[in-house]
Amino acid sequence: MLLAAVREKRRRVKLVAIKYKGGKCMICGYRKYAGALDLHHVGRKVFGIGDSGYTRSWDDIRNELRKCVLLCANCHREVEGGITRAPRLRQSREKLWKIR
Structure with a gap:
C-alpha cells in the first residue's frame, strides 16, 4: 500500500513538473503522453526529481x-x-503551484 502511495505521489509530481515546464518537448513540441517526457538537467544537478520528488518540498523541486x-x-x-x-x-x- 505504501509503495502505491509513493508511486502515485511521484506521478503527480511529474505531471505538475511537466505543466510547470510548458507541457511539451522544447525541441520538437511532442506532448501526447507524459510518460514519454523527460526532464533534462542543463544546470548542476542537486537531485533527480523522479528519484527524490516524493520527499522534497515543492520549493526544492521548483x-x-x-x-x-x-x-x-x-x-x-x-x-x-x-x-x-x-x-x-x-x-x-514565476508560477505559483502547490502540491498537496
Missing part, C-alpha cells in the same frame, strides 16, 4: 526544475548522445 528543460524521450536520447544540442534555459514567468 528550484531543481529551473535547471531543467523538458524533452521527449527521443530528443533527450539525441541530446545525451551528442546528436542534438540541448535548448537553453528560458526565463519563464
Whole structure:
C-alpha cells in the first residue's frame, strides 16, 4: 500500500513538473503522453526529481526544475548522445503551484 502511495505521489509530481515546464518537448513540441517526457538537467544537478520528488518540498523541486528543460524521450536520447544540442534555459514567468 505504501509503495502505491509513493508511486502515485511521484506521478503527480511529474505531471505538475511537466505543466510547470510548458507541457511539451522544447525541441520538437511532442506532448501526447507524459510518460514519454523527460526532464533534462542543463544546470548542476542537486537531485533527480523522479528519484527524490516524493520527499522534497515543492520549493526544492521548483528550484531543481529551473535547471531543467523538458524533452521527449527521443530528443533527450539525441541530446545525451551528442546528436542534438540541448535548448537553453528560458526565463519563464514565476508560477505559483502547490502540491498537496
